[in-house]
Amino acid sequence: xxxxxxxxxxxxxxxxASLPDDPRVERRQMFGYPCAFxxxxxxxxxxxxxxxxxxxxxxxxxxxxxxxxxxxxxxxxRVMREYVVFPPQTTVEERRAWLVRSLDxxxxxxxxxxxxxxxxxx
Numbered sequence: 001x002x003x004x005x006x007x008x009x010x011x012x013x014x015x016x017a018s019l020p021d022d023p024r025v026e027r028r029q030m031f032g033y034p035c036a037f038x039x040x041x042x043x044x045x046x047x048x049x050x051x052x053x054x055x056x057x058x059x060x061x062x063x064x065x066x067x068x069x070x071x072x073x074x075x076x077x078r079v080m081r082e083y084v085v086f087p088p089q090t091t092v093e094e095r096r097a098w099l100v101r102s103l104d105x106x107x108x109x110x111x112x113x114x115x116x117x118x119x120x121x122x
Contacts, residue, residue, distance in 0.1 A: 004031070004032070004047070004048055005048045005049065006032070006048075007033055007034070007046040007047075007048060007049065008049055011046060011049060011051060012034060012046065014051065014092060014095070015034055015044075015045075015046055015051055016034070017092045017096075018044075018051075018092050018095035018096045018099055019036055019044075019096075019099060020096060020099050020100050020103055022100075022103060024038040024039070024103060024107055025037075025038060025103065026038060030042065030045060031047075033045055033046040033047055034046055036099075036103075037106070038103055038107045039106070039109070039111035039112065040111050040112030040113065041054075041106040041107075041109045041111070041112055042054065042106070043099070043102040043103050043105065043106035044099055044102055047072070047074055050072070050085045050086070051085070051086045051095070052072045052080075052083045052084065052085055052086070053083065053084055053086060053095075053098050053099060053102045054082045054083050054102050054105065054106055055082065055083075055084060055098070055101060055102055055105060056082075056105045059098075059101055059102070059105065060084050063084045063086075063098065064084060066087045066090070067087060067089075068087030068088055068089065069084055069085060069086065069087045070084070070085045071083070071084060072084060072085050086098070
């Protein structure tokens with residue numbers, strides 16, 4: 001397996017401009033790429049030269065109808081079924097609308113608790 005390519009700065013800028021202005025958004029890096037989470041659940045991020053979005057089944061079906069959209073696979077054979085790669089021609093405004101849907105979907109999922117130290121048994 002080769003090394004992953006760095007995300008182009010123009011895509012990083014598009015990602016930043018597309019994020020909803022919402023206090024639930026937590027920005028973090030994952031595998032060296034900018035991503036956004038809510039309640040510990042990732043809802044969008046970058047991977048190489050692609051921007052991905054996590055959607056419910058209906059949202060995925062709708063976005064996958066767009067030319068250039070595809071189910072996200074970070075590597076061959078490793079499909080992340082809830083994530084779709086945005087079509088390259090999608091505008092910032094369109095992405096922002098999809099990210100609002102994605103944020104709402106991820107916020108509806110059970111919160112993930114961080115991997116901190118476990119409480120001592122007493």
